[in-house]
Amino acid sequence: MPPHPRRRRLRRLTFLVLCCLIAGLTVCAGAALLMVNQHARQLARPNTHSELWQAYQLHAELERSLETAQAVLDERADSDALATRIEVLASLLPPLRTTSVFSHLAEPRPEIDETLNRLERISGDWLKRAPWGQPAAARNIAEEMLRQLPLLLKPTHEIIVATHIAQTNMLDDERQDLQHAFVLLAWVLAGLGICCVLLTLRVIANSRRKLLLTQRLNDLNQSLERRVEQRTQELTERKALLRYILDTSPSDVALLNDRDSHAHYVSPRLLQRTGADDESFNLTRLFNDPDEESRFLQALDEFGRLDGWETRLAGDPPYWAVVWARRLNVEGQPASLVWSFDINQRKAIEQELRLLATTDPLTGLQNRHAFVKRGVSLLKSAQRYHRQCSALMLDIDHFKRINDTHGHAFGDAVLKAVAAELSQGLREVDLLGRLGGEEFAAILPETDPQQALQVAERLRTAVQSLIFTGEDGSRLDLTLSIGVAERRPGEVRLEDLLARADRALYRAKAGGRNRTEQAPS
Incomplete structure (x- = not known):
């Protein structure tokens, strides 16, 4: 007969309360153990509580420094020995300046800080004037040490006494903290043991009830196994169908x-x-x-x-x-x-379309649209970083005559040869494009007007050296006219820069062609 619902809820509540108590006591035990471990590790640390030894060393170093100073004046020691004593004295002060041991004194001792401040001040001054290999400076510092250090022997002895008292108080505090941690741990372990006994009794009672339910569970398991086998068969068939769908x-x-x-x-x-x-x-x-x-x-x-x-x-x-x-x-x-x-x-189709949209199909250079888009970006970059930038406008002289005399196929060959020569004569960072017909343009980043003129002349000479022979065997001389313009401060419109270069190009045409003209700055 199943237990009454109220009785069942009470058993569950009792079990839950015991588990919560055990969990809470376990956490408390862990915290107490951690506290004991921290105290133990602190006490076992090799350099723990070395303040008293440091205070003794400071007092002893004052005496050794006085002996060395007297030896320097008596010419029994050299300047390097005194400099060494000064460095040792200065190195002993920082640990005592930063220690917290003096906070354990019953009353504040401001004279300790005053003594340490004074020692730090005078040792720092001597350290700056450390007399390495300077006998005269060593004698001066030795005289100062014989005047000032005897006055500090008694205060440093008081530091030793205060350090001993403070360290004793600190150790007492630590021992008391450790004792409290052990007491807490003992109480927590006792409570944990009681709760574990109660929980064990509760588990034994529950196990008896579980034995009564085991037979009923066995019957249910047999029924579930039959249903699982049937369900597994269905899943296998569905998995095979899904694999077939995915494979196809x-x-x-x-x-x-x-x-x-x-x-x-x-x-x-x-x-x-x-x-x-x-x-x-x-x-x-x-x-x-x-x-x-x-x-x-x-x-x-x-x-x-x-x-x-x-x-x-x-x-x-x-x-x-x-x-x-x-x-x-x-x-x-x-x-x-x-x-x-x-x-x-x-x-692949997108790449081909993109290439057709940005490239001149005859010369392989940037077309007008792509040239303008990239040129605007270069001009804005030059404006943003205050860099020089120049533009070239290039035009093949008498190109219409070439087409009319030798045909358009020959003219296309000339355009491709000129485009290749221009590309070879420019840097990778330069922008070159065909704006239409026989007209080309170039943007030269990081290029001043003088450099742009040199580039233009090099391109003009390179094109002039090209050799073309017509179908009738006649030789064709090819020349370029070039206009050069420099980007003005604050100029970000590409059309303004190209317009000035274009006007320079027309002056080159009017001046007899096969020449380079520069636009006014």
């Missing part, structure tokens, strides 16, 4: 344990791409860039899911993919479901 899916799928990166499942196509097997596959094998893996995990930890993450995955060769991920719980452990879709072909 157009996406690459992986289910990974978050603790050890063990793979619960990896689709065959993903294993083929990475060249791994079920045992060796992990998240590191999936990503081509370790930094991308770190960013992926950080984002997944923050949001618990990821949608449409575009990245390069590892493969032979690596490929672009869109990745999705979800946090799951598999067999009681955290796991990540990751699936991806190959977008390598789409990325």
Whole structure:
């Protein structure tokens, strides 16, 4: 017959109270043990309570310093011996200045601080004038020491006495604290023992009741085993169906344990791409860039899911993919479901479109739109960091005549050759673009007007040295006219800079072509 509900609640409450008491007493015992351990470690520390020895050393060092000073005056010791005594004296003061032992005195002793301050002041002064290899300076300091140090012998002896009293008081306090900790620990252990006895009796009573329930549980277990077998069969069939769906899916799928990166499942196509097997596959094998893996995990930890993450995955060769991920719980452990879709072909098309949008198809240089966009950025950077920047406007002389005489195919060959020569004559940081027809432009960062003129002349000479031969065997001489302009302070509009360079270009044209003109500053 099951126990009365009120009686059952009372037993549970009694058990809970005993457990809480044992837990509380255990915590108290741990705290008491920690307190005893701290006191024991403090007492066992090698250099603990060395203040009295330091005070004795200070007094003894004063006497040794007086003897050395007298020996220097009597020419029985050299200046280096006195300098050594000064350094030793100065090194003995900081421990006594920083110790807390004097706080254990029954009454404050301000004369201790006064004595230590005075010693620190005079020893610091002598230390600054340390007479290494200076006999005359050593004699002066020795005379000062013979005048001042005898007056400090009695105060330093008082420091020894005060240190001894303070240290005795401190040890008494520590012994009393240790005794209190032992008393507390004894009471806590006694209470803990009583509670453990009561809890043991309670456990024995509960075990008797559990024996009565064991047979009923055995009957229930047999029934549950039959149901578990049936449920296991159903789960096996569903798992097989799910694996078939995942294997035939157009996406690459992986289910990974978050603790050890063990793979619960990896689709065959993903294993083929990475060249791994079920045992060796992990998240590191999936990503081509370790930094991308770190960013992926950080984002997944923050949001618990990821949608449409575009990245390069590892493969032979690596490929672009869109990745999705979800946090799951598999067999009681955290796991990540990751699936991806190959977008390598789409990325290739995007790259081709981007290249067509920014590149002049004939010369391979930046087109007008890309040149202007990049040039505005360079000009703003020069303005922000107060750097010099220059622009070149370049135009092929009599290019229309070349087209009309030799045809457009020949003119295209001339444009490509000139573009290649200009690219070779500029730095990687320089920006070069074709604005249209036979007109080119260049932005030269970190370039003053004189350097820009030198670059322009070098380009003009290089193009002039190009040799072209028409279909009829005639030789074609090619020249450039160039306009140079420097960015003015505060000028951030690219069109203003290019307009001044363009006006300089027209002056070069009007001045006979095949020349370089500079715009006014």
